[in-house]
Each structure stands twice: as C-alpha cells, then as structure tokens.
Amino acid sequence: MNSILWIMQTQAQAPEDDEWLSPTERRLLTGLRFPKRRLDWRLGRWTAKRALCMLLAQAEPARVLLEEKHAQLLRDLPGDCTPETAMAAFELRAGATGAPEMFWRKQPLALALSLSHSEGSCVAALAPEAWPLGCDLEAVQPRNALFLADYFTSAEQALVLSAADAEQPLLTNLLWSAKESCLKALRQGLRRDPRSVEVQLSAAAAPAGWQQFTARCHETGRKFHGWWQPLPGFVLTLVTHHITSPPLELSL
Template structure:
C-alpha cells in the first residue's frame, strides 16, 4: 500500500474549467436520468444515431434491463456533451457519434472509462483538450467529470445513513471516528456517505475503484483540510504529484471530485493518451 496525502475542500459543484488544487482543471456535466429516459423513448433510433458510435451500439444492445440501459446511455451522453462543448469552444466542432466511451480492458486501469475517436487525427485533437474522464450515476442523475490536465475521478451518492452492519463492512472503527471529525459540515448520519464518495472518487481517478476490496483505500489520519490514505495501487502505477478532492452537496446528493496531478520528468503537464478506434 502507498500512503497518499490528500487535500480536500468543501465546495459548490465546480463549473466549467474550474482549476483544481491538485493541478489541471475540471468541467462537470450533471444530467437528470429522467431527461435521458424521456428523450430516448421519444425517438430511440435518432437518439442512438446522434449520441452513439458504432462500437457502443453492441454494448447498449447487450444491456437487457431497461433501467440499466438508460443509466449507461446517460453516462455516455453526459461525457460526450462535455467533450463536444470543450472542442467547440476551441473551434473544433465534433459530433457525439464520432466519439466512443467504453470500459477499459482488465489491467491497471480496469473499468476506467476510455474515450476513443474515429480517426488518429481526431484522437490527437481530443487528447490536447481532454486528459481524463470519469463517470458516476445514481437513480436520478448521471455525472461526468472531464479533466484538462491530470487524472480525475467523480462519485455521487444520495444522502443516506449507513447501517451499523454496513459501516462495519466498509470502514474500520478508526475511519468512522475520523469521518466524524473531518466531515462536520454534514449531519452525523451522512458523514459515512461523505467518506465513501471521497474514497470512491479518489480510486476512480487512479482507475481501480474498489478492485482489491473495501480495504483498497483506508483513511489513516485526517483533519479539516487534509487526509492520509493508505491505497493499494496496481504495480507500476504512478501515485501522482499532488492529490486533491473537492466535495459537497447538490440537491439531496453528496458528490466528490478527485484530481491527481502527474509527475512528469520534464516538469510539463502530461498529455492525455487517447486512442483511435481499432
């Protein structure tokens, strides 16, 4: 396990191109699931043709449960709206169907959403403006975070209280105590949820989620401005130069956005790695 120092700040939901303390900038799309469900139901073929790339269509068709299908689709819509808007502002218009968002193959970044494009030239263009994306959803919202510089992870959960049994399963007694002191902006019953979304966003930024179990990330020490996490990283993974988390509340949800700034040898910001379709 690696010990990682994480700065954190309670904040409003970052807007377009908001600089992050850990390096780079992040843009957020917060999309109601009901909106996607209604638009898709009204014209399924046209909606698929507008938003989905050829590589994504078989994935959608394999999702048998309608609720899951809409949640998957909403994540792709949120991501593509962000990427297309970023490119449009740079004078480089791209249609959503020219981009694909698929889960990575098993490995060091298993499950990390991977953004790909129709051609190597387009991949290079997008890579200059997008270095990472992360997706999350609840029953009500799909959320995408887009980073320009470094890596990003996002998580969102409804405000809820963890049962004693669930707390014992996912947290140590020390983590429960630390959450009580570190997240005092939330009601006592919701501080466990705050710690959960912070952990999940952090692990998503590294591309591993809880791949190694609930103990993948453990909060060892914390104060109101920073925490020390012991994190199990894949072999050879770069822990980054600076790590930060912004968290807060939107409607009846808690969100967290983690930023991992790279540690390039030449002192310049790492470029995004974006591939073209196979």
C-alpha cells in the same frame, strides 16, 4: 488549466432517440437485456459526450486540454458542437481496467474521463490526460453500523460516530463517495479494499460551496487531493493527484 471540469445530467435530459450514439454503441445497446442497465448505459454516454461538446464549445479549456494532440479535431468539428453534428463521431469504450475512455473516429482522445451514476443521474468529469481522475455521485441515505465496519477505517468510523445524528448520513456518504473517487483514480474500483484508502476532511470552505479533502492509499502510499459539494439529495466528490483550483461546471 488547474481545475477538474464536470457536468451532471439526468435521464430526462437524455434524448429518446439514439442518433447521437455511434454505430458501434447502437449495436452494443441492443445487446443489453435489462432496462435499468440500458438506461444507465445510455445516460453515461450521453453525459460524457455532452461534457465533451460543452468543452469544445469553450475555446480556452478545449485548447488547453486538446489542441496539442488533437488540432485536427478542433478544426473539423463545428463551433456549436451539437448532438446532431458531433456526438455520433465520439465513442465511449471501457478500457483495460474498466475505466471509460473516449474515442473520436476510432482514435483515443488524450484526456482523462471519469463517470458516476446514482438514482437516475450521472456525472462526467474531465481533466488533462496525465491526471489520475476519479469522480463519484452518491445519494445521501442512511448507512448502518455494519456498513461502517466493513468499509471505513477506525479513524473514519470515529469521525462519523462523533457527529450529530442529523449530520451522519451526509458525512457517511461523503466519506464513501471520496473513497470511490480515489479507487477510480487508482484504476482499481472496488477490487481494492475501501479501507485501504483513508479520507481526511478539511474545514476550509472554498468558492461556490466546494470543500477540500485529502486521501491516502495505505497499500501504495499515493496521496489524493479532492473536492466535495452537497447537491440536492446527493454528494459529489472529485479527486486527482495534486492540489487544484475548485472544480468548474461545464455549461454553454
């Protein structure tokens, strides 16, 4: 497999009940005091588990990602992998760096997972375990000059300012989203200065509306290859460490 797999879900798609959460997740949920935090926390887990169930319902991608290390999982789960029969057996935990990790019956799953929330929506991305993976969903909104100066390199600022006024919100949020995806792939997040990652866009379009970009972390020398796509009200970016085919949206 040579594509990142992804899915987007909204608050309206997450069930009202909590039966699809594991017992540990239900206990953690009761300890979250603030409503927005509770909603985002639930939606992240719903989206990640939904992505995994959709993956397992598709024999070929699941075999490529999971069969070598998790043959028992593929044998034990029902073919339809519905929330009622499977989701509570999966558990999402924060790893040592804060990045999400998926467990099945308290055993870590050998796959890469990245999550991003924005304005009541969430994206989950899946890839082979060895891939550094990052995804980011960003609402397209105006950003001021101070934002550019604080977070963008001089080359990125020049790129935004050279664009037409109507194009600048999408371009600014695209570059910011690409940086966030790369920082997630580095397992650093915003603990690292976003200006340490410089993004370069490609003019070449790909199937299904995807376009490519590259990024380099100046502090580590690591290079990332990414894809981006505009969605209604948002921009989505996905990155890993090598050139891939366009991302594939998971569906049943």
